[in-house]
Amino acid sequence: MKVLTANRLIDGEAVWYAADGWQETIQGAEVVADKDGEARLEAIGAAAYAANQVLDVAVIDVVLADGVIVPTRLRERIRAAGPTNRNDLGKQARSHAASAAA
Amino acid sequence: MYRYDEFDRDFVHARVAEFADQVDRRLSGRITEDQFRPLRLMNGVYLQLHAYMLRVAIPYGTLSSRQMRMLAHIARTYDKGYGHFTTRQNIQFNWPALSDIPAILADLASVEMHAIQTSGNCIRNVTADHFAGAAADEVADPRPYAEILRQWSSVHPEFSYLPRKFKIAVTGAVRDRAAIQVHDIGLHLKKDADGRLGFAVYVGGGQGRTPIIARKIRDFLPEEHLLSYTTAIMRVYNLHGRRDNKYKARIKILVHETGADEFARQVEAEWAALKDGQLTLPDADIRAIEAYFAPPPLVPRPEGDEAVKLARLDSRSFSEWLQQNVVTHRHPDYAAVTISLKGIGEAPGDATDEQMDAVADLAERYAFDEIRVSHEQNLILPHVARADLKAVYDELVRIGLATANSNLITDIIACPGLDYCALANARSIPVAQEISRRFAALDRQRDIGELKLKISGCINACGHHHVGHIGILGVEKKGAELYQITLGGSGDENTSIGEIIGRGFGPDEITDAIETIVETYLALRSAPSERFIDTYRRLGPQPFKEALYAGEVRAA
Numbered sequence A: 001m002k003v004l005t006a007n008r009l010i011d012g013e014a015v016w017y018a019a020d021g022w023q024e025t026i027q028g029a030e031v032v033a034d035k036d037g038e039a040r041l042e043a044i045g046a047a048a049y050a051a052n053q054v055l056d057v058a059v060i061d062v063v064l065a066d067g068v069i070v071p072t073r074l075r076e077r078i079r080a081a082g083p084t085n086r087n088d089l090g091k092q093a094r095s096h097a098a099s100a101a102a
Numbered sequence B: 001m002y003r004y005d006e007f008d009r010d011f012v013h014a015r016v017a018e019f020a021d022q023v024d025r026r027l028s029g030r031i032t033e034d035q036f037r038p039l040r041l042m043n044g045v046y047l048q049l050h051a052y053m054l055r056v057a058i059p060y061g062t063l064s065s066r067q068m069r070m071l072a073h074i075a076r077t078y079d080k081g082y083g084h085f086t087t088r089q090n091i092q093f094n095w096p097a098l099s100d101i102p103a104i105l106a107d108l109a110s111v112e113m114h115a116i117q118t119s120g121n122c123i124r125n126v127t128a129d130h131f132a133g134a135a136a137d138e139v140a141d142p143r144p145y146a147e148i149l150r151q152w153s154s155v156h157p158e159f160s161y162l163p164r165k166f167k168i169a170v171t172g173a174v175r176d177r178a179a180i181q182v183h184d185i186g187l188h189l190k191k192d193a194d195g196r197l198g199f200a201v202y203v204g205g206g207q208g209r210t211p212i213i214a215r216k217i218r219d220f221l222p223e224e225h226l227l228s229y230t231t232a233i234m235r236v237y238n239l240h241g242r243r244d245n246k247y248k249a250r251i252k253i254l255v256h257e258t259g260a261d262e263f264a265r266q267v268e269a270e271w272a273a274l275k276d277g278q279l280t281l282p283d284a285d286i287r288a289i290e291a292y293f294a295p296p297p298l299v300p301r302p303e304g305d306e307a308v309k310l311a312r313l314d315s316r317s318f319s320e321w322l323q324q325n326v327v328t329h330r331h332p333d334y335a336a337v338t339i340s341l342k343g344i345g346e347a348p349g350d351a352t353d354e355q356m357d358a359v360a361d362l363a364e365r366y367a368f369d370e371i372r373v374s375h376e377q378n379l380i381l382p383h384v385a386r387a388d389l390k391a392v393y394d395e396l397v398r399i400g401l402a403t404a405n406s407n408l409i410t411d412i413i414a415c416p417g418l419d420y421c422a423l424a425n426a427r428s429i430p431v432a433q434e435i436s437r438r439f440a441a442l443d444r445q446r447d448i449g450e451l452k453l454k455i456s457g458c459i460n461a462c463g464h465h466h467v468g469h470i471g472i473l474g475v476e477k478k479g480a481e482l483y484q485i486t487l488g489g490s491g492d493e494n495t496s497i498g499e500i501i502g503r504g505f506g507p508d509e510i511t512d513a514i515e516t517i518v519e520t521y522l523a524l525r526s527a528p529s530e531r532f533i534d535t536y537r538r539l540g541p542q543p544f545k546e547a548l549y550a551g552e553v554r555a556a
């Protein structure tokens, strides 16, 4: 299975493609399971790159674990969460901040 | 310290305006990423895993308090409250938005700083001994020459598109603290029999995929010929360096394949046409640059001895810090202080905005306004009166920067690795943190003695693992992190490249492996004064191999 990811042009933020556009977290990203889906994501990525919305576009491997999207490669898991030595930074900081606030 | 002249100021401001316009055009879609990428790289802007990264040049690692405060301001205002000091004596900000970078560069320009030539196939920041101007063992301050090279190499039209990036390091002491033999050009400033200043010139050193120790191609180059001779080297490289293969494009490959003698001959031939021409440095010009680096007024402070003695009696931790992080200054009443950015369990080289501000305050109050960044990712106050050491120490304790581990096993160099870097294969920082925690006890560290442990997250070797007494290289094997250990490397005047000791270790094995190596050394050293590197050089890899892998051999 695969999802489409990139970094946003204006601020470099890691983003993933979902049905309603680019979003800042991997959960909820559009997951495809076949060649056609992959080709479609690639086309969307290429178009977004050409439209100067994103850069470093890549279609990456993921697995679904109880409905949670988990990238296969550590590199992509770190992009999706943030630096492993600082869970107050990156995407993970949002849930961190949310749970700290709760 | 060096101050911008009119030319420098106009040049940097013009570049900020130019890049601001380029960013504007990029954000509005008038230029493509393919067009923009080389432009942003020329201005130090990379894209990493989570965000853009801005690499700011700190020429020869020298900063004033005002500049340090500006770095703190940038960390606080545009980033996430910290910065990362690198093995190139630079600083990297990990989270800037592209849209903020013009404002950051304008802020930097206001304190005579920039990010120009921190990327690309040009001559990068010239690095120098971090104790320059303070070290008791140097013949002269190497930084005026680094500054001359900086001015000459900034947007040098002939050398802006070299086959590959190019790094120059300068030291003014026999004891090499700038690792000059693993640079493209290494310059050792020294005096000849008549007392004239000049350089031993090393060329073709480097780390990365193919680590090679530089070869000395000239034993003494009189100082006035610095630029003509360097130009001759650059021309030979620019002409013959390989452009067809990125991995073979560094000057080290050219020198290696050509042979150092033949390479030197080509340089001399090129130089014959340049020597005594317009690149010859007039003595007045050298002395004028030197004047910028004139030592601060080190007034006698003889009360220091007594003050230090009393403070040591009073505080064991101060005493330990003094022994570990304070080195002899050429003036007996002064000392050079290493501020460790390697707190136990911390990310090597990271400093918060508050810490940067506090170090700036300390430098202003006690250290003639001068701060250095070392290639070992620490900060240095080069000139502190011994009488003020206790006050400096107390403040460092308050801001969490008083770790007494300079040159010990927890004074680890580590690159950002897979936690940030788009090129990484494995993480570096968590490995450094775990080793640091394992060896946290200072008594144990001091018993082990000097031990340089260096970690890179990929073969580019930004963490200098090839020249670590113990080097750790992260690789990716079957989708998992694996750490290869090298032993016996050294980046000083006796430079050596570490040798791979055997199969790699997983993330949960690597700290144990390091401990095994250390315990083996402790059991084998001839005396507590025999350093790890000396024991390794005496005994070779065999006992360490046995300790690490004996069980496997028997099982096989």
Ligand code: SF4
Binding pocket: B415, B416, B417, B418, B421, B422, B423, B424, B425, B456, B457, B458, B459, B460, B461, B462, B463
């Ligand atoms: S050594 Fe590799 S992983 Fe580490 S900072 Fe350099 S390029 Fe990145």
